Amino acid sequence: MRLTKGRALAVGGALAGMLAGGPAAYATLQGAEGGRGTPYAETRLYFGTERPDGGPAVTDEQFMDFIDRKVTPAFPEGLTLHQGVGQWRDSTGTIERERSYELTLLYPAGQADDRDARIEAIRDAYEKEFAQDSVGRADDTARVDF
Incomplete structure (x- = not known):
């Protein structure tokens, strides 16, 4: 899926009912008492594998190499990765489908501002590396207990 900013918003829009209200939600969650776990921020990134220029799709090996080089050094504490199929309607009304990845990152809510630059990088x-229009992003809050 070639995720343009508009398409990324459409994907993110489907999750809108699950998403919290930004920084104010983090502050509320941090101040919440009771309940199991510690206040954490959760970021999900959505990576398409088809190239807009029609070039070869990103392979599993290329994607895992990207995770090893770019994601793991920025988030050595851990991550969760799911492979799936993304879908969107293009400007002609055609439903496009492609192999995709969903990456979930959890980190202490108090570190959300520090982690934002890493996520955007x-x-x-x-x-840039895979000639994509966009990588989708969704942020939420959670109480986490390991």
């Missing part, structure tokens, strides 16, 4: 690097 990952998105920018993938867009």
Whole structure:
């Protein structure tokens, strides 16, 4: 899926019912008492594998190499990766489908501002390296217990 900013917003829009209200939500969650776990921020990134220029799709090996080089150094604490199929409607009304990846990052809510630059660097690097229009992003809050 070639995720343009508009398409990324459409994908993110489908998740809107699950998403919290930004920085105010982090502050509320940090101040919440009771309940299991520690306040964390959760970021999900959505990576398409088809290239807008029609070139060869990003392979599993290329994607895992990208994770090893760009994501793991920025988030050595851990991550979760799911492979799936993305879908969107293009400007002609055609439904386009492609192999995709969803990356989930969890980090302490108090570190959300520090982690934002790392996340944006990952998105920018993938867009440039694999000629993508966009990498989708969704942020939420969670209580996490390991």
